[in-house]
Amino acid sequence: MWNLIGLKPKAPTETHFVLDGGSLIHRLPWAKGATVDTICMTYVNYVNNHYTDATVVFDGYPSVPTTKDVTHFRRTKGILSPKVNFNNDTPIKTKKDEFLSNSENKQHFINTLGEKLKDGHVQVIHAEDDADLKIVLTAIEKSKQHTTTVIGEDTDLLILLCYHSKDAINKIYFKSEAKQNTHKIKIWDITETRRKIGPLVCNILPFITRL
Template sequence: MEKSDTYNAIAESYADFTVRHYGQAIVVFDGYADGDMISLISTAMTITGCTVIVSPGDADVDIVKAAVERPRHSTTKLIGEDTDLLILLLHYSNKYHKTI
């Protein structure tokens, strides 16, 4: 990214990075983020085939629920920085899920 990039170019860069590294991922944003930029990034990600969820507040539960729903069908990677995600993942997952 360059200093002169437009907001749309930055949003497309986020979307391209996500698809390149994680495929057509499910991306969850929390409600504490900047709404306008998240809206641009969400649109760019949706265009590339990603599923986008914008939580109204703290997204931890929505992130984990999205992660445990998918393993019924395929292997899932949950990427996050909050240790609460691990605790919630243990709570919501079960032995019938594929690899998380």
């Protein structure tokens, strides 16, 4: 359905970007043996080069199970890394997915990366757990002053944008970045998508997609 509704050929040139931090972390490869500081600066440079005006919203990883634990477990194929005590100068010698499979490692890394992004003049928001709703509400808040583009891969973001954005003041877009093995980028104009789907369907989308 999403491939047929609301697709646009390109994103607006002047926009505020709201990035899914989890998608961002998994988008860039880590050089084997690179230090935490080097890895973090790779992300800072990437964001500053691709998204000149951006807010990054990260998931939080509390000690209790969260709604994304199954996704994280599936991504690592059941491999769990031990906790690693690290600082900015620590070289990461394990594979990225294995290292991040430990929620304490991941939260520590997110906190470190968040500070580096702030130092690089990128706005950062930390959700308490799953960030999807926080990403969408941040985009709606930013749309009061700017055209806004959400960058992510999770279809739940598109569903939540259709559900929550009826009162958005400026345009909101959802952009799914091209993966490494494809050059295809998908962009949805949320206002146009809501118009084509209709308000009734938009209001029940979060519920019917979980049946």
